[in-house]
Amino acid sequence: MTMTRTPLTQAAATLKARFREIGYTTSGINNVLGPDFVAAMHAGQPAAVRFHLDSLPESDLNLALRAFVLRDQVRVEKLAALLGEALKTLVDASLVEISGEYAQFLIDIRPHLIAGRQQWVFSDADASMTQHVPGPDHVLGVGAASLSLLQATPTSPTGSVLDLGTGSGIQVLGQAGAAQEIIATDVHPRALDFAEATLVDSGIPTQLVEGSWFEPVRGRTFDRIIANPPFVVGPPEIGHVYRDSGMDLDGATALVVKEACAHLNPGGTAHLLGAWVHSADQSWQQRVAEWLPDNGYVAWVIERDAVSPAQYVGTWLSDESLDLRSPEAAARTTAWLNHFEKAKVQGVGFGFIAIQRLEEDEADEKSDILAESMTQYFEDPLGPEIEEYFTRTAWLREQTRDSILSSRFKVRPGVAREQISLADAEEGMGFSPVTLRLTRTDGPRWSHDVDEHVASIVAGLNPHGLPFEEILEMYAMAQGIEGESLHNGAIAALVDLIRHGLVLPADLLDS
Structure with missing residues (x-):
C-alpha cells in the first residue's frame, strides 16, 4: 500500500469519487447556479449564492455547495x-468541526477544469x-495569480518538470499529460499535505519533496520549471509563508530567476511569476536583466502592472483581511512605507518571466533579454505565445x-491596420x-505605431512572393526614396514586428 502524508489524502480519493457521482464538478455547479x-x-x-440555493429543491449537490463552497x-x-x-x-484530522448537531468544513475543496480535465x-x-x-501557515487555493501562471505556462509535451513552491498543487494540474516526470517542492509541509490530496487520483504521477527553494533538487536540471514564489516586495520578514520569503525587497524573485537558470537543461524553459522594484537609481528593466546570465539565455520579462508604494502596501494588507483603518494596519503601513522610502522604492511592478536556456552550441551567445510592459x-x-x-x-x-533581405514573410492572420484620427480643432470640423x-487581434494583442512607408511595405509581404529586398527596391523606386x-529602417521595423508576432518568417510557417 502506498504511504500517504496524511489521512486527508485517503479521504480525498473517496471524496472525488463521490463528487463525480453527485455532480460536484465545474459543469455541475455551472448548471445548478447559472451564470x-x-x-x-x-x-x-x-x-x-445561498439565496439561489434556498429556491432550489434539496439535493446532494445543493448540500455540497453549502458545505464546501459556502462553508455553512x-x-x-x-x-x-x-x-x-x-x-x-x-x-x-480537525478539518471539519462538529458543533452539536451541525458540522462545518474548515478547508476549501473546489472543482476546477484545468488542462481539459476535471480536478x-x-x-x-x-x-x-x-x-x-x-493564518501564517495558510495554504492558498486557486487564485488570480495561480490562474494567470497556468495560462502563461506551455502545456506542450516535455520531459521533466519542476514545480517550485507547489502550494496546493495547482501548477502540477496544468501539466497533466504534458510531462514524463514531475517533481513538486515546497518548504511548507502543510502545503504538501494539501497538494497530495489535490493530486491523488488525478492521473498525474508526481513526486512531492519538502525543502527550501532549490535545495531539494540540488544538482538536478529540468526541461521545464514553473514557479509562483512568495514574491511580495517588502521588509525581510515572514508573516505568511505563501507570500513572504524573508528576503529584502525583490530578493525572492531575483533568487528564483538566478537559480532557475542554473537548473535548466539545454533547450529548457522556466515560467515564473515575480515582482520587482522601480527605483530612482535604475530602470526596472535593467534591474531584472542583472539577475540573468550574460551569455546563453533568452528571457522575456513581461510587466503586467506597476503600482505606487502606497497602493502596493494597501493591497497586500487587505489580502490579509486587515481593516486598513485599524491601528495594526496603520502601524504596519507606516513601517512598510518607511522601508520603501529608505530603499528609494518608487513603485513595484509584477508580471511574468519566461527564460530559455540555449543549446550547448549556443552557450557563448550573448543573452537576449527583452523586458517590456504589457498592460x-x-x-x-x-503559454503558446511564449513558446x-x-x-x-x-x-x-x-x-x-x-x-533577412533575402527572406520572405507573411503578415499574421488577424493583424489589423488602424488609422487613428482626431477631431480637427484648428479647422473646427x-x-x-x-x-x-x-495591431494583432489575437494573443497578447500587440500594437505598433508605424509610418505610411512601413505599413505599405508590410502590406506587400507574401510568403510565396518576392524576397524582402525586392519589395523594398520596388517601393523605393515608386516613392523616389534612396534604397540603402x-x-x-525597414529591417529594424521588421525585426520588432517579428518579435511580437505581427509578421512571421516564411521559414517558420507550417508546410
Missing part, C-alpha cells in the same frame, strides 16, 4: 449520508465566503542583414489623421 450566481460565487457574495454549518446526519466514512476521517483543489479556507483572517487587455493563453516567441527569437538569432497602427537608407 449570474456563478459570477456571484466568484465575486465572494455568499448571501446571493450543515446537519451532521446529512453530511454523513453524503460523505460516508470520509467524514469521520476529516473530523479526526478538485484542496486548500485552506479563504476569506471569500466567511469572515476569516488567514493591454487580452484573453488568449500566454512561439522563443521560436521567433531563435530564427532572428540565425539571421544576418543579408539573410472634420478629422485629422494622428497615428497609423498595426530605406533598407536600414
